Amino acid sequence: MPDSGTTMRVLDVTDADALPLEDLVAQGQPVVLRGIASGWELVKTGLQSAEAAMAYLRSFDAGVPIQYSYGGPDIGSRPFYNDDFTRLNFEVRRGSLAEVMDGIAAHREDPQPPTYYVASLLVDRALPGFATSNGLPLARYGIDAPPSIWIGNRVVASCHFDAPDNLACSVVGRRQFTLFPPDQIGNLYPGPLDPTPGGQVVSVVDFDRPDFERHPRFRDALSTAQTATLEPGDAIFIPSMWWHHVRSLAPFNVLVNYWWRRSPDFLSSPLPALHHALWTLRDLPEREKSAWASIFEHYVFGPADRAGAHLPEQARDLLGAIDETRARRIRAMLINRLNR
Template identity: 40%
Template sequence: MAIYKALPEFHGLATEQFFAEYAPRAQPLVIRGFAQQWPLVAAAKISPEGFVNYLLRFYQGKKARIFVAPPAANKRFYYNEAMTGVNYLSGEERLDLFLGRLLELLPRAEYPAISLQNSLIEELLPGLVSENPTGYFPDVMPRLWIGNEGIVSAHYDGADNIACVVAGRRRFILFPPEQTANLYPGPLNFTPAGAPTSMVDLNAPDVNRYPNFSIALANAYSVELEPGDAIFIPMLWWHHVESLEKVNALMNYWWNGSSSPHAISPSPIDSLNIALLAMRDLTPAQRNAWRQMFDHYLFKQGVDPASYIPEHQQHLLGKLEPDYIRAIKDYFIEKLKK
């Protein structure tokens, strides 16, 4: 049985302190009681029916993306056995019908895993956010995730994330970015739900096929969140998420990265794909030589490359004006057509 590390926990954390002191460290942490004053959380603590009824006060008929995995999937939304597709169905459904189905499944011993994922709350439930505000993100629209007991395998996001449990309980297991190789990432361009995913089933790991997973497990963190609790997950931290009750809900805020509403283009993940295309045929020695270039220009592991070049000749190393960024993008658009 794995022995997980504990995450730092805070009971209330001022907005200014979080963004000035903790977010720049890119280390995960837990904020207990982050949303304890929200009417949404209060309704969920009364009963599943109270939670559903509260949500429906704001519903105006818009459909949402729904995912359904059969009982044979063991609550895990993932690839199918042959990796030719996924083990669940998805489609558009009215929120009121989905929530009714969620309540209908409560007394059943065997049931499918159903989930509403990644819905912009202001589009689906206008007015809900203003009644359940956070001072952390006045300009970021949160997203809503609702379902019964389900498992989302370890994956990473391209943005910093604060995820707040608003109903039920969720268990998070986190792995730092340096454990990426030991998590055996799946394809970049064929994923169960948009984000690259670990090939290892954390609840039943195949140690013969994935022997280095034990190293990742020795460096993993775990925490269980109650309604109103939140977790900060820095970008590129792997996280395995389990919904532990038959009615679960989470609101999350992405910012400062490729998953956020204000994402730059191209994103870092786009750049990774382009680099894989550009360097796939290089020898190991050539790749190592290019690693030195990336370390110098991009990751700035030694002398800052902009520190000794005149400002007017720094180009991509210096301050970028919108017209220059547009010109660079246009250049690469033409370059990639060849």
């Protein structure tokens, strides 16, 4: 990848109980947490060998069916699209964790191996007991974030964003992260909303071989990028909505991450609202779109209490704070209107 903006801020946090998580969330900037998971059993085992790490994982394997991505050597370790973006360049398979690790082990010495990638597998479901000696004490911060595990070989995860805050721990192998702030979306050239390689829209720029004639604004994105390489036992805090490109650097890699939202569960994902806006607003005449932009600024993107501030509280209805009861009413209203 071409030279990018700046090196990411680093904190040495060898004691997980000293993690300044609330400060990190409030600052809203990415940061590397050196050594925070260095005491995990899998980290220590993985430093011995990849074979030892696989054996350790197998000792927790509940044998439940899992879903994983498989791509031939021709995809270059990058689960992505075909040339015209009409379909994905890999297949989604169902099998066992043991099958995935067998496949990775069989091709560890290949210069261009097939891609095996287990993404966002819930630890407690697939590897019961693993989190006891391999986890961070996030509950002390009032955060309910079930850990997920990511297992694969030299996989390149195309640049994408996630809505929740993310704390990702490099457990086995090394990982290179490149992050961009949310306002760089236009300079990253997002691909189709559907299908997507992993559930989220991704940048179509090939970070290894960027085509600056097709994607000239990517140079501007690179000037804002923050980069870091994580060793086993390091973690990275990725704030909500930050774009991140992730490259696994070893023949066998394991990452454990925690996603969480500070908003209550009854607040739905904004993504369906985006889809609905594409349907109802995007192709309106520019004059109407401008008017609707003012309306959304007033009701949605401005201060939460502004639109109903001039009304008595009992008359605010949906302009009041959204609680679980109002959330149910809005959901029922939307379903009813969409079904007409």
